[in-house]
Amino acid sequence: MRAFIMGFACCLLGAPAQGQNTQGQNTLTIATQSEPTAMDPHFHRSNSNNAILRQVFDPMVDFDNAGKIMPRLAESWRIVDDLTWEFRLREGVRFHDGTPLQPEDVAFSFARLPDVPNSPGSFASTVRTVSRVEIVDGRTLRVTTSEPTPFLDAELTAVLILSRRLHGQATTADFNNGRAMIGTGAYRHLSYEQGNRLEAARNPAFWGDAAPWERVQIRFMSNAGSRVAALSAGDVDLIDAVPTQDVARLEADPRIAVFGTESNGTAYLFPDTVREEAPFVTDHEGRPLVPNPLRDVRVRRAMSMAINRQGVVDRLLAGQGTPAEQFAPPIAIGRIPDQPPIPHDVARARALLAEAGYPNGFRMTLHGPSGWFPGDTDVLQAVAQGLNRIGVQTRVEVLPTATFFTRATNRDFAMFMTTYASNLAAITLQQVVATRNPTLRMGPFNRQHYSNPAMDALLQEALRTMDRTRRDALTAQAMRSAMEDVAVIPILYLKVNWAGLRHRVRYDPSPSWYTNALFATPAN
Known part of the structure; x- marks a missing residue:
């Protein structure tokens, strides 16, 4: 099916895309990966x-x-x-x-x-x-x-x-059915059909500059080949989540413009370091392992060393990303300065597993969302291959995003891959790895209930320090504490790309991965 779609897309590239979009010259049509x-x-x-x-x-x-x-x-x-x-x-x-x-x-x-x-x-x-x-x-x-x-x-x-x-x-249902979709924004809500499309119209009374598009239609297309084919046919003006293997080809197409930027997002693995027995972790005979090996920092370090991050970026993502050496990406304020790369060292990883009492490794399942970012399933498979090389027999299971996040929040997984995006390293830590405390509203995305009191103390001090220099130093110390304990296993910093019909649209690429009409302007 993938070969058919890509072949179809290539055939379409031979024909001119002259805005066959039937919505009209002042309607922007976007195909987006995620709804x-x-x-x-x-x-x-x-x-x-x-x-x-x-x-x-x-x-x-x-x-x-x-x-x-x-x-x-x-x-x-x-x-x-x-x-x-x-x-x-x-x-x-x-x-x-x-x-x-x-x-x-x-x-x-x-x-x-x-x-x-x-x-x-x-x-x-x-x-x-x-x-x-x-x-x-x-x-x-x-x-x-x-x-x-x-x-x-x-x-x-x-x-x-x-x-x-x-x-x-108003309830969430009132927003979903459109009754409560009344805001102050540049566009007024017209309709939303789950799994299909959303439509909006220019707000003539907007407090800011008038929106350039009279109408906006956003179509939800989770299949990457379908998005590329729709753009090549001129059925849509703009697509997001450009497949990494298609970036160079689309850049070479004179009818299409690619708009890319380094994002503020990190793809990472989140291991269960808390429970004595973790789901989907067994010995080689399929029996649950107690104690949970992921609780041992040596095991987590071994798993991190097993990942060939540069190989993932170069071979799987065609250079559309950067190997991660800490949780916060380069754009983030307060990250560790001059942090060295995480080594890819299979021999050392095997030795660490043996030191932890697992010379022959163990079995586990690695979970992740499907269609969350370009190449996400391939990245998961590459991580699993790296773990297999050190003796951790790993199978991959991907799920639709809504199902995945519900189950991750329910702590159904031993280790999963996802992303987090922020311009501030302190907020990344506070949201994801700070000890979960609903009363204090700390760690809302700490789905594995990780806890590190030493890191918490540094982070809490940073979060209430008004002096920028001291605050950044405290944040970097908190980040170092989290990385030394392998609270999460960062994989890569994502590059994000959009592609549009050159004669129709220009797009200001968002480091936060935002796809909407606010960043799109007519080409002429």
Whole structure:
């Protein structure tokens, strides 16, 4: 089937793609790999949700694609003192139905974050230190925190603002069926068909510059070959998650432009270091292993050394990525400076396994999502091959993303691969490897319930340190503690690519992997 699709795509490349898209010259049609897990802006902190919903809803502040925090609904903000931030909202902003934006809506949005049922990845940690929101006047609010919070503005880039009047009783189902899809964004929601497409129209009353596209259609195409074929035929204007093996060919095509950038995301393995008996880990006869070998740091180091990261990037991803030497990517602030590469050393890995009491290895299953990033299944298979070489007989099981994340959150796996993206190393640690504490809203993505008190202490100090130099040094120490304990096994930093019809569209590539019309402009 793959050979047929690729052959079909190659045939299509021989014919001109002259915007056969029947939607019209002022309609942008995008084919995207991932669809949202829900349309509720506070349901799931995932890239696909965040990207699509930003067309309809706005945060108070946001990162631009250069990593700088920019005003959105808040035209300005300032630090009053170590525990107080003041935000000034833009004048005259209205939701799509005409309801005015007020400071009370921001307070409502903050309060709603922890209360969204069945969230597979909560936004609650973004406001974990917010103790009070004071309405100063019709456009100004003051946010009081329980401790110094130097990253509050960065955290709030993730929070899309809802209306207390329109969304006070709204459920996730109300967003999914469209009734609650009323925001302040550049585009108004028209329709959403799960598994098929989403449609939006330009908001004529948008508070910012008018959107260049009258209508936007986003088609969900998980199959990479189908996306490339649709672009080559001119059925869509833009695709994301360009298959790594197709980047060079598409770059050479005069009708197509490729837009790529290094991302702020890391692909990593997350081992179960907590349970005495882990699922999917057995001896060579298939009997459960007790104690769980993944609890031994020597085993985790051996598994990390077994991965040929440079080979994965060069051979499987055609150079579309960078081998990871720590959890946070190069774009992230506060990472370990001058960290050496993780060695690929099969002999040393075997020796470490023997020291840990597993000279003959063991068996396990490695899980991952299918279609989460280009080449993800191939990367999983390469990791499994590396583990097999050191005696850990590994099989791979991939699952649809919604199923995978639900099961990962339920702790159904011994070790799985996923990604995390952030411009801040401290937030990466706080979200993924900080000791899980729902009350303090720490470790919301710590699906394996890892705990390292030494790392926690350094991180907590960094998270309340207002001085940038000292904060970055503390974050780097916390990162080093996590890496020495092999809390996670970083594999690679991802490069992300979009491709579009050259005569139709230009795309400003997002390090956060965001695919939406906000970054697309007409070619002419």
